[in-house]
Amino acid sequence: MKFISLAIFAAALGVASADLQVTNPSSDLWWVDKSINxxxxxxxESTHDTFTVLLANSDPKILVSPIAIIGIQNNFDCSKSITQDMFNQPPGTGYTVILADTINNTNVYATSQPFEIKPLGAAYPTTTTAAAADATNTTSGAAPSETGKNTQSGGSLGLKVGASAVFAAAAAVAGLVLA
Incomplete structure (x- = not known):
């Protein structure tokens, strides 16, 4: 019985360390209307191979329900340029990006922090998020280049922590099986 309990705990730990999270946009990393974001x-850190990308807003006057901006997105890409042709929503606050199951969009894998879509011509964020304080995980806003792109990069700190937790749980299970 102890083996089953520990195996369930190890499996849950593995799932918990495999959380999918949206790192951009966020409350500190906004998008700019009619621009490349x-x-x-x-x-x-994710076990999901693909997902649908939805855009939502907490104000039903702006957006009644979430809209798909990418039907099927491969997880391994880690980031995607969102062009002005992919969504046509007015500048405003209360937007969120939702990563959901490609077949059932109500099965949500991750939701971004609420963020703002600023008007065309607004500057991109130049602040750095708290996660970027670690050199191995740098998600930061960047001033737009001449082409108007906002460039960020994702790190792998979460993978190192998640993988060590999974290996520790697997070693504990293996120890019980051999005992």
């Missing part, structure tokens, strides 16, 4: 997520 970056969507980034923690691809290396």
């Amino acid at each position: 970056v969507l980034a997520w923690t691809c290396k």
Whole structure:
């Protein structure tokens, strides 16, 4: 019985360390209307191969229900440029990006922090998020280049922590099996 309990705990630990998270946009990393924006997520920590990308807003006057902006997105890409042709929503606050099951969009894998879509011509964020304080995980806003792109990169700190937790749980299970 102890083996089954520990195996369930190890499996839960593995799932918990495999969380999918949206790292951009966020409350500190906004998008600019009618511009090229970056969507980034923690691809290396996720067990989901693909997902649908939805855009939602907490104000039903702006957006009644979430809309799909990418039907099927491969997880291994880690980020995607969102062009002005992929969504046509007015500038405003209360937006979120939702990563969901490709067949059942109500099965949500991850939701971004609420963020703002700023008007065309607004500057991209130049602040660095708390996660970027670690050199191995740098998700930061960047001033737009001449082409108007907002560029970020995702790190692998979560993978190192998640993998060590999974290996420790697997070693504990293996120890019980051999005992």
